Amino acid sequence: MSSRPTDSVHMAFSFRLALLYTAFLTLSFVVLISVTYQLVNRLVQTRDRDLIEAQALQFKALFSQGGVSAIENYFSQQINPADRVFVRIVDHWNQVRFITASHPLWALLDEKVQKHHLATNESRWNELAREESEGSWIVGSIPLDAGYYLQVGRSNTESRLVLAHFRRMSLRILLPALLLSLLGGWLAARSALAPLRALVQTIRTILETGDLRQRVPSHAQRGELGALSTMFNRILDKNEMLVQGSKDTLDNVAHDLRTPMTHLRNSAERALQPPQPDPRIQREALADCMEESERILQMLNLLMDLAEAQTGGMELHLETITLRELADEVIELYSIVAEDRGIALKNEVPTYLTVQADRMRLRQSIGNLVDNALKYSPEQSEVALLGSSNETTVALAVRDHGCGIAEEDLPRIWDRLYRAERSRATPGLGLGLSMVWAIVEAHGGTLDVQSLAGEGSTFRIHLPRKKN
Secondary structure, rough: OOOHHHHHHHHHHHHHHHHHHHHHHHHHHHHHHHHHHHHHHHHHHHHHHHHHHHHHHHHHHHHHHHHHHHHHHHHHOOOOOOOOOEEEEEEEOOOEEOOOOOOOOOHHHHHHHHHHOOOOOOEEEEEEEHHHHHHEEEEEEEHHHHHEEEEEEOOOHHHHHHHHHHHHHHHHHHHHHHHHHHHHHHHHHHHHHHHHHHHHHHHHHOOOOOHOOOOOOOOOOOOOOHHHHHHHHHHHHHHHHHHHHHHHHHHHHHHHHHHHHHHHHHHHHHHHOOOOOOOHHHHHHHHHHHHHHHHHHHHHHHHHHHHHHHHHOOOOOEEEEEHHHHHHHHHHHHHHHHHOOOOEEEEOOOOOOEEEEEEEHHHHHHHHHHHHHOOOOOOOOOOEEEEEEOOOEEEEEEEEOOOOOOOHHHHHOOOOOOOHHHHOOOOOOOOOOHHHHHHHHOOOOEEEEEOOOEEEEEEEEEOOOOOO
16 A cells, blocks of 8 residues: 555645744744834834924923024024924914924824814824825924914934834845745654654554564654654564464463363263263263363463453452461461372461461462472472561562472563473473462562572562551
8 A cells, every 4th residue: 555645644744733833933923023113113203202302392491581583593593404303383273473494294284283173281292294295204292381382393204214124124034034934844843753654654564464573663853752653662562472472372272272172072982982871981081071171161260360460450359468377378278288298388487477468369379389389399308488578578488499490491480381391291281370470460569589400499479568
């Protein structure tokens, strides 16, 4: 199947991310430019108004000293003023009493004054602009004595040109910046999504081929998507291990079930072969069938318990347990077997050791260890139950002087249905140690073994101390 649809989906996703990034960047630029423009505009207006206000105060002082004639004398003495300032004095009827120069923009001011009549003690600011008037003004109207008003105008064309230039430059900077951000955002999103594309491609390959050995290629970048790829590979490793373990288990179960099922069939055939029913033969066949079916049922129950424990579904009924008492219960349970084989069972667990555990499950674990010790110990030997503790854990050990475990077999003794070469002649299912491991792990504990071939083994269960 082609990967083009996937590539197009990822490309569209990358482009959408780039558009989203560009949209946020555009909004940020627009806000930044707008705020900056408003600040510049306010600074320019404040500057122009400060200049006009300073000149208006000067003219107002002249008016206070000599009236309109004083202002006329002032302007008659100015030949080429550095700043071109337009001054006009009007009365409250807006009749002109003095004017420095005629200008079309005064008509705009008169139109505004007609709409908003001048009021006593009221200062006004007006911005006047018209295309045919060759520029724009800012005019400040200040009340004078005797019902007159001083109107001082100053050209702000230069300021408006500066603001217009600022707007044009902002647009010239904004458009290329947005195009670059769109391209850069798309490239960055595409690079960031590389692990996701590899993940989708790996999943697609697994679904199409069923090959669980496929893995997501590792990428140099770090982050959530890189961590996702790593965790997905770990999940694939675990799934592959579980699938392989299930296959091995099924193979082992099929192998171990083949013998009891064959015995069942042979027993049934032996009971049906005589032409005349023989009660003795039929009784023996039924006894064999019961024995083999019991072994099959035991194996299936152990497998079910083991699966329940390994998936974390084992229900535990925790209580405070004295380990010496529990060891006595196990010794009593296996005392007849030990006596038949001439093996001494000793309880050397201190009386003060206690743990929080499920009594039945913990007894089952210790019983499995004792059962193994009895199976592989020679006659007239000894199997001892030991106990110890430290600040964090309580340990219970089962020590024997049997055949021991070969070094190459030690890593695999916890596997389901695994049996070492020298133990195959001994009856058993190969599930005991796996069950012990699962139960101890369900209690939050650990399990270890020390063994030397020909000298014996010591299995030790470590459980957390009782919490107060």
